[in-house]
Amino acid sequence: GAVVSQHPSWVICKSGTSVKIECRSLDFQATTMFWYRQFPKQSLMLMATSNEGSKATYEQGVEKDKFLINHASLTLSTLTVTSAHPEDSSFYICSARGGDNSPLHFGNGTRLTVT
Amino acid sequence: QKEVEQNSGPLSVPEGAIASLNCTYSDRGSQSFFWYRQYSGKSPELIMFIYSNGDKEDGRFTAQLNKASQYVSLLIRDSQPSDSATYLCAVISPGGSYIPTFGRGTSLIVHP
Numbered sequence: 001g002a003v004v005s006q007h008p009s010w011v012i013c014k015s016g017t018s019v020k021i022e023c024r025s026l027d028f029q030a031t032t033m034f035w036y037r038q039f040p041k042q043s044l045m046l047m048a049t050s051n052e053g054s055k056a057t058y059e060q061g062v063e064k065d066k067f068l069i070n071h072a073s074l075t076l077s078t079l080t081v082t083s084a085h086p087e088d089s090s091f092y093i094c095s096a097r098g099g100d101n102s103p104l105h106f107g108n109g110t111r112l113t114v115t
Numbered sequence: 116q117k118e119v120e121q122n123s124g125p126l127s128v129p130e131g132a133i134a135s136l137n138c139t140y141s142d143r144g145s146q147s148f149f150w151y152r153q154y155s156g157k158s159p160e161l162i163m164f165i166y167s168n169g170d171k172e173d174g175r176f177t178a179q180l181n182k183a184s185q186y187v188s189l190l191i192r193d194s195q196p197s198d199s200a201t202y203l204c205a206v207i208s209p210g211g212s213y214i215p216t217f218g219r220g221t222s223l224i225v226h227p
Contacts (some may be wrong), residue, residue, distance in 0.1 A: 006158075042221045044159070044203070086194075093158045100213040101147040101166070104205070107159040 002028050004096050006107025013084055013114055021079045021110045023094030029074040030096035034104065035067075037090045044093070050077055084114045117142045117211045121204050121218035129221055130227050134191040138204030141185070145208040148180055148187045150207045153220065162202075163189065193224040 003026040013019050023033060035047045048064075050056040050071035058064045067086075068080040077096070081088055092113050093106040119139040128134045136150075145176040147166055151159035163178040165187065166170045171178045177190040187206075191198055207213055 032213075044217050046214070047213055091156075100209075101207055103147075103149050103161050103164045104150075104215055106158040106163060 002096075002098070002103075002105040004030075004094065004105045004107040006094050008110055009108055010111040011113070013112070015085055015114055016083055018080055018082045019084055019112060021092055021094070021112075023077045023079070023096065023107050025075045025096045025105070030077075030097075031074065031098060032100075033071055033077040033094060033096045035069060035071060035077075035079050036093045036095065038089055038109075039053075047079075060078045070082060081112065084112070086114045088112065089114045117145075117206070117216045118177045119204055119206050119216045119218040121202075123219060123221060125222040126226050127224045127226060128194050130194060130196060132194050132225075134194045134198065134223055134225065136189040136191075136202050136204075136221050136223065138188065138206075139186045139188060140204075140216075142206070142208040142210055143182075143185060144210050145182075145185075146148060148178070149205040149208040149215070150155045150176075150178060150189045151205060152186075152198075153202040153203060155200075159203055162209055172215045176212075191223075194223075196225050196227055199223055199225050 005024045048056045048058045056069035073078040093109040095106045150163045153159040165178040179188045203220045204218040205215045
């Protein structure tokens with residue numbers, strides 16, 4: 001089956017530092033990748049959609065200068081949380097798919113804690 | 116606004132019973148339908164996908180799609196305690212720029 005690898009699985013950083021999260025599709029080419037965040041006991045919240053070689057499309061209310069997304073190849077997308085603050089602490093999950101109507105395959109998520 | 120509605124539950128069923136999870140969607144032009152399972156603290160995992168009206172079976176899982184009534188359901192036969200999780204319904208439509216719309220999920224509890 002389709003596998004999406006996400007690293008790191010957890011990270012603790014100090015306020016003001018930046019954190020990069022990687023998302024790789026291991027056995028398929030991901031034309032589109034999605035980044036979500038999820039707070040405890042809440043729904044998935046879509047942050048942005050990225051297509052290979054294009055700028056990411058951010059959802060309303062998501063600061064693109066704070067959450068930098070790069071989708072440099074058909075198998076790799078990265079999310080960088082810049083100048084992280086405690087309120088950025090959350091569960092970040094990437095997903096990828098091979099075509100418009102194809103299923104999304106999720107990475108295992110990254111639990112970010114900002115102290 | 117594309118909407119996907121699910122009963123938040125919890126839906127509680129005894130071990131061995133059939134669990135029935137339902138999802139309705141607002142966009143009649145929706146083309147693709149997915150069911151995900153999410154355990155607490157974990158990311159969603161794909162269980163089933165269906166594109167055409169009717170039933171699709173995979174092991175203990177059956178997805179049912181009725182486009183005329185705009186609903187999709189997931190049946191879990193012989194439910195096990197390990198099936199206890201939140202089940203997310205997702206829908207893709209061209210009108211939504213092919214961005215999946217997720218329901219808020221139904222919490223399923225299978226008690227021994």
